[in-house]
Amino acid sequence: MKKFINDPSMVEEQMIQGMVKAHPQHLRKLDCGNVVVRAVKKEGKVAIISGGGSGHEPAHGGYVGTGMLDAAVAGAVFTSPTPDQIYEAIKAVATDAGVLMVVKNYTGDVMNFEMAAEMAADMDEIEVRQVVTNDDVAVKDSLYTVGRRGVAGTVFVHKIAGALAETGASLDQVQEMAQRVIDNVRTMGAAIAPCTVPAAGTPGFTLAEDEMEVGIGIHGEPGTHRETMRTADETAGMLLEQILGDLDYSGREVAVMINGAGATPLMELYIINNHVADVLAAKGVRVYRTFVGEYMTSLEMQGFSISLLRLDDEMKALLDAPADTPAWR
Amino acid sequence: MKKFINDPSMVEEQMIQGMVKAHPQHLRKLDCGNVVVRAVKKEGKVAIISGGGSGHEPAHGGYVGTGMLDAAVAGAVFTSPTPDQIYEAIKAVATDAGVLMVVKNYTGDVMNFEMAAEMAADMDEIEVRQVVTNDDVAVKDSLYTVGRRGVAGTVFVHKIAGALAETGASLDQVQEMAQRVIDNVRTMGAAIAPCTVPAAGTPGFTLAEDEMEVGIGIHGEPGTHRETMRTADETAGMLLEQILGDLDYSGREVAVMINGAGATPLMELYIINNHVADVLAAKGVRVYRTFVGEYMTSLEMQGFSISLLRLDDEMKALLDAPADTPAWR
Structure with a gap:
């Protein structure tokens, strides 16, 4: 295992410390575990919390700041944060307007976030609601999930619901908008090389020189099946076909995300976008905005995903609204 | 060679096409070769042009836009653009205020940019000046360079000189500021895995499981020497020591860039920053801003560099000035 780390058991904490030191104008770390909150708490708005295992950087700490999240909770690599951690995050950012948790659909995450919400409701009378993202069209039930997995499309939920919360909208309104994004976004990915969880020391799977994994998640697990390179x-066309077959995008305006899994050069992501843009144009799907880069990674996995979000005018305005976080531009 | 590409001979053009399709609000591609310019030309300001080989994405096309570059010229992977390409870029963006070219110190780049400037002066009476970045403290003369190489610190030149040009400053002033950044920035890097140029098909070097290359450039070449992991x-401490030994940073305010070479997860870059911030604090070097991410890459090389820029008040204001490009936030 070749990595720029010090100690596999310290990667999460040292990463969070390094992130807060890089972005003190945006982030503050809670004393209790790997939780980052906005440097300056904003009262009177719905607080939005997300998180999950570490290893998806810049998700989720990179999205904490004005116009997006109020807190991000980081578990061990590819492992759900504990209910206690999430509970501390809720207490730190809760306002009278309530709290919305944006949770990716993995069994551990959903369970632990729910448990934390119950703790906050019971002990502190904080109103906490939850939306669960499930944009991955590759699988239904898997080893990790009941139902579809939440993957890169989650970042659109952070951005759009976050922008609405910033305006002072109610918890009902912010939750409805988050759900509207979830209902309109689909993602699918592929990988040509795996990643290595530091504590494990060996790659999550192995591939021959001419093989790729199709339908990957974001936890280093194999995809739904293996194909020849x-x-x-x-490859982009095949993923796009799955997405376009799952939801009716015809005649719609969309936001496109070509998300790098961690070790895929931007050059390749742009080559992929070149084809995606052509296919969408040919099918009459109108691209409103395109995002190319690393938004939700899997350590150093060599892969990518395509996300397509159907937009309406309200979502477009919220997508374009200013945000000031370490990772969103 | 496992890559998400179509044809090794088409990677540069398909990448540029995909970039322009992703960012039509920022970028326009010239018909003649891989040159991107601002979607809307701004008259009355010094035009700034940069470029070099492809494979450094988001450099340099990602920095074209308000407050940074006016044009970026992309050669073949790790190969200088031709004088003809650069000449077309000059003609496309030149204004009465003149043109400044920001060139990284590699022999081919310096020669071809100079030749293009002479063509523009002779044939079109355009005033074109050049600054040459040379921030890499690892080497003096090398196979690729006479004098030090220009690497990630170049991005600070784009940002700070670009912000000054945007205010309508004169060519003298913009050139002086670009040179001031060059004089105050130093960089050094290391890598634990090489990259593969698509047209070559094999990695630029090989490393044992316990080895790293120290003093890497950005063209996939080996570093100055090899060490045990x-x-x-x-590793960060060793690189920082070289930088701090090369220029007097004591008591100064600095901008820090932890630049990923292409395949190094953001997690590791933040772990590195955690230590860099501690060392600088202990030495009384005050960090004004920190940038962590992929700014100047080498395809999928697994490595990073540290850049330190000494700042004065004018440079701080220009570093903080708004910019609107695909890659700078």
């Missing part, structure tokens, strides 16, 4: 255009 | 803190 194809060109970038063929 | 150490911890992230030890």
Whole structure:
């Protein structure tokens, strides 16, 4: 295992410390575990909390700041944060307007976030609601999930619901908007090389020189199936076909995200976008905005995902609204 | 060679096409070769042009836009653009205020940018000046360079000189500021895995499981020497020592850039920053701002560099000035 780390058992904490030291104008770390909150708490708005295992950087700490999240909770690599951690995050950012948790659909995450919400309701009378993202069209039930997994499309929920919360909208309104994004976003990914969880020391799977994993999640697990390597255009086309077959995008305006899994050069992501843009244009799907880069990674996995979000005018305005966080531009 | 590409001979053009399709509000591609310019030309300001080989994405096309560059010229992977390409870029963005070219110190780049400037002066009476970045403290003369190499610190030149040009400053003033950044920035990097140039098909070097290259450039070449792997803190400390020994940073305010080479997870870059911030604090070097991410890459090389820029009040204001480009936030 070749990594720039010090001690596999310290990667999460040292990463969070390094993140807060890099972005003190945006972030503050709670004393209790790996939780980051906004440097300056904003009262009178719905507080939005997200999180999950570490290893998805810049998600989720990179999205804490004006116009997006109020707190991010980081578990061990690819492992749900504990209910206690999430509970501390809720207490730190809760306002009278309530709290919305944006949770990716993995069994551990959903369970632990729910448990934390119950603790906050019982002990502190804080109103906490939850939306669960499930944008991955690759699988239904898996080893990690009941129902579809929440993957890169989650970042659109952070941005759009976060922008609405910043305006002082009610908990009902922010929850409805978060759910509207979830209902309109789909994602699918592929990988040509795995990643290595520091505490494990060996890759999550192995691939032959001419093989790729299709339908990957974001926890280093294998995809739904293995195929022979194809060109970038063929691979992107195949993923896009799954997405377009799952939801009716015809005639709609969309936001596109070409998300790098961690070790895929931006050059390749742009080559992929070149084809995605052409296919969407040919099918009459109108691209409103495109995001190319690393938004929700899996350590150093070599792979990518395509996300397509159907937009309406309100969502477009919220997507374009200013945000000031370490990772969103 | 496992990559998401279509044809090694098409990677540069398909990448540029995909970039322009992703960012039509920022970028326009010239018809003649891989040159991107601002979607809307701004008259009455010094035009700033940069570029070099492809494979450094988001550099340099990602920095074209308000407050930074006016054009970026992309050669083949790790290969200088041709004088003709650069000449077309000059003609496309030149204004009455003149043109400044920001060139990284590699022999081919310096020669071809100079030749293009002469063509523009002779044939079109355009005033074109050049600054040459040379921030890499690892080497003096090398196979690729006479004098030090220009690496990630170049991005600070784009940002700070770009912000000054945007105010309508004169060519003298913009050139002086670009040179001031060059004089005050130093960089050094290390890598634990090489990258593969698509047209070559094999990695630029090989490393044993316990080895790293120290003093890497950004063209996939080996570093100045090879060492046994150490911890992230030890490696960062060693690079920092070289930088701090090369220029007097004591008591100064600095901007820090922890730049990923392409395949190094953000988690590791933040772990590195955690130590860099501690060392600088202990030495009384005051960190004004920190940038962690991929700013100047080498395809999928697994490595990083540290850049330190000494700041004065004018440079701080220009560093903080708004910019609107695909890659700078």
